[in-house]
Amino acid sequence: MTPRRPVDTGDPDRLYTVTGGRSRVDDDSFDLVTLIVSECEPTAGMQSEHVRILELCRHPTAVVEVSAELRLPVTVVRILLGDLLATGRITARHPRAARSAELPDSALLKEVLLGLRNL
Amino acid sequence: MDSATSELPARTPLADAAETGLKIVIVGGFGVGKTTLVRSVSEIRPLNTEEVMTQAGIGVDETAGLTTKTTTTVAFDFGRISLNDRMVLYLFGAPGQERFWFLWDRLFSGTLGAVVLVDTRRMSESWYAIDRLEHHRTPFVVAVNRFDDDVSAFSLAEIRQALSLPDHVPLIDCDARVRSSGKSVLINLVDHLYELAMAREMTP
């Protein structure tokens, strides 16, 4: 595995620029495993991180994968995704159970087991 | 070939029908074999990323930017298993030390369950993780990653006692480097979760 570039400590200004100075996003909006799908192609003049996200998410891609691919902290990616969601450029497929304190039901777990056994 | 090789593909696209992301967390001390386990069962080479947040984790000052000294960073890695066309399971390897738990509470809410990975030469490093998972009522199993140079060869019964692990928590041996072994750890966990769910659903 390639060692991580410490984007946060190395160049805090970059993060600040990427997010337009914002540091907060509604944390409930994107789970780590929410799957993101592009709804359009990038257009000229778009912020480069937005372009990258739209390219990556031509196929469903989890928030955490976007973060790893862009080499940006999850917090920053959430902000960028929020922009794209607000303008209808992406859709988000949210995990079923992530936001509830509820434990997963047996039917779901049975499907997981089947998938694991078939590996 | 059964043992994990380094020849996993870089990230591949998911099926277009993929709609449900699921999470399992692997927790344990540094060097216990978390990344090795993730790699042995993942369909992609493990990726890593990081989260930036305030030390307290909650109640962030709205005016505090990412550049302020109040923020801190935690790195974690993850792998992926497509269970079928619709469901994809993400496996997160996360440090189990006390100072990282603020990350857990925020990032890993909604996990199906957890695997606590234990090195018998450093069992005390697992205590905090086990306490915390019990406190949070996150279901988990404990997997003992047997290293070749571990000469102590504690039995599972001895390890259960050393960890003060209640009888209802599954405790198993594994070799994190071996795919079939890693797979069996995950099946063990999900079997356990299934039993818990069935018991819950039977109770009126």
Ligand SMILES: Nc1nc2c(ncn2[C@@H]2O[C@H](COP(=O)(O)OP(=O)(O)O)[C@@H](O)[C@H]2O)c(=O)[nH]1
């Ligand atoms: N002999 C042996 N070495 C292992 C085993 N599991 C992991 N290792 C090695 O131990 C080191 C640390 O493992 P790693 O997965 O990076 O630990 P992590 O810090 O928990 O992610 C690596 O060099 C692994 O190759 C095992 O079961 N047996």
Ligand SMILES: [Mg+2]
């Ligand atoms: Mg590791």
